[in-house]
Amino acid sequence: MSPIHHALVLNLHQPPGNFDLLFANNDWEAKEILYAYDRIARSLWGYEDVGRVHLSVSGSLLEVLSDPGFQQRVYGIVDCGTLLWHWQNRNIIDILGTGYYHPVLPLIPAEDREEHLVRWRGIARHLFWREHFDGFWPPEMGFSMELIPLLAAQGYRYVIVDSEHVEPIDAISWQELRYRPHIARHGGAEIIVIVRDRELSDAQEAGMEYSWFEHEVKHRTHWCNFEPLVTTCTDGENGGWFRNVTKGSNFWTCFYRELMDNARDEGPIRPTFIHDYLDRHGAHGEVRVKQGAWNTGWHHGRDFLQWTGSQTQKDALARVREVSSAFHAVRDHAISAELHDPALWHALAEAQWRLLRAETSCNFYWGEDWVPRSHVDLDAARAALDQIAVGKPPASA
Template sequence: SDPVVSALVRKGRDFSLEDQAALGRKQTELLGLVIPAYKKLAASRQIEISTTPYYHPILPLLCDSAIAATAHPNVPLPHRFQYPDDARRQLQMGRDYIQQAFGVAPVGLWPSEGSVSDEVFHIAAETGFRWAATDNGVLDRTLGRGSGVDGTYRPYRWQQGGHAMQVIFRDHVMSDLIGFVYSGMDAREAAHDFLRRIRDNCSGILGAGRDALVPIILDGENAWEYYDRNGRPFFRELYQGILNDREMHAVTVSEAFDLMPSDPLDHIFPGSWINANFDIWIGAEEDNRAWDFLLDARRAYDQRQDGVTEEQRKLAYEELLIAEGSDWCWWYGPEHDSAHREDFDQLFRSHIANVYRALGQQPPADLSQPILRI
């Protein structure tokens, strides 16, 4: 236990400005230990560091927004957005940032929201990534049938047009148990339930004489705050249970590909981890208006970039990349709600307007009006 934090806990109330400052200094100190800890664990190969495209865009939609109709044939679409070079830039920036911060160039990719397509895999392979992960709902659509645990619990190798990418497909059910269920259970009971389910799922595969790879993938920052002590008791029970089981081993994704043969894939169905489609981010009236604003700004950039200074060009492009992030359209449309939706709307339109300002142009008047239909 930390003496500064312990003293504040004992005090319990009537905190002074100095108490607040002391806690702020302690938080900064602890945050400074995070990246060195990751570096150490990565160097010992206890963990593997992967990454995501820098501003969290839905890569397949950047490459070609019309691809949304593959998963949802009758979806209303905005004017076609088709800028694969932006997807490449987002991937390269994500990879470069991790290399700068952690001293290692990641070979693994979790595309934003598990969103994949053949074109995304082509670009990712050219950018230096060797493996990617998505959801087993995408595997079902790729295979044209339910994959079940037998299909999910194995690695794959996508190959097309001279490019190759290793792929794993997360067990949606098992991952969501950790993400949404086990935080409300006793740590030991939750860990035992999880390991029991894995043994049950793998029994037929092991009985057939082959190994099983169980991909557990989740947005960790969403889960641990709901667990007792940020999940530490659960983790201790879970990893102790794995250590006690002779047939079970925790491995990094790259280790899994080294240990097991991969099944071939000649294509990947375009979709995300949410229903194996892109409906969250495109198709609703609000979503499509946002895409049209983005397209207009992107075209303005193409037309003006050679007539402005390098500083203006960089700033305009940075604002475009920010506006391509997926979280803006997460809040547009009927799927999600938040008390801050109006703030997100205003911020998105501000970034689009900043593209024009950086190019020395007046933003379109429509950008001063909300996209939201409240």
């Protein structure tokens, strides 16, 4: 029997200010999250030969974990500096690129997307001591084909998408569509598509025994005439399965350690890094990816309903587009007019980071509860733009 390659992907994200809110209102939840982060690398120690985990860490989370004030505040709980250093271990952890403030990229203005990617790469290069990141994790797995040229230009080799949205160009089997990497093309650019198995990922999120997982994976890949790549992706700090601190009762000590032990004993499932699998087996066939996100428990991910379901959410996203348009008009005018006033550029910088933070997916995820957070940042961005006395750009600009 051919080995079954398993790529484990964990998404880690905290919206700006969330730890302050949690420590003020529910400090045990904040501690559980920090323990979940700290548990990742520690659970792989001693398994460097078989342990393989991909981490996507949002820029806003990296920002708080690397902040000296926050590190001092939580030092008796978790040593964040050491935690980040442990995540640098390339033998057991591969870091995926993502967007700085964790926006649903297809929902924000196209003009803002690159800055989210550039800012994330800036902080990630500094903290993880590397220049290149092979794979890209779209926040909330929100993907559309128009992102391909941007991701390719940023140097990403592959992107992870949800199985619900992948369609083959030519007829292929269900197993090949789901368990083989493919190529997607758009606008003269191409990227490798790695397909997340939605059902197995749901099980990973909810909690499962290794014996069930092995049986299910073997059943799903039985008719593969190639070495399959099974990719499971979930959040890595949400839910009791990942937060439980009791040994033998969480993802790492109840499930993944047994998976690694079996892999070491030549079991059928072998943890792998996606880039290693691609180096050995490549990508096959071309696919289209329909616009959509991952499932969120009560929404299927199609049409981004979780983030756009109410008029209040739609109105806030429309205001994001309005403020973004105003920002880019002022900045483009300042560039074309070769304006060098430091106060002007300081105000533009203030407006831009506020705009980008307003686009955080969490602002729109919780129905209408967090939408006001987006408006607070949009108000600040608008106020910064109003300070700029550069005149309005011409109508043709």
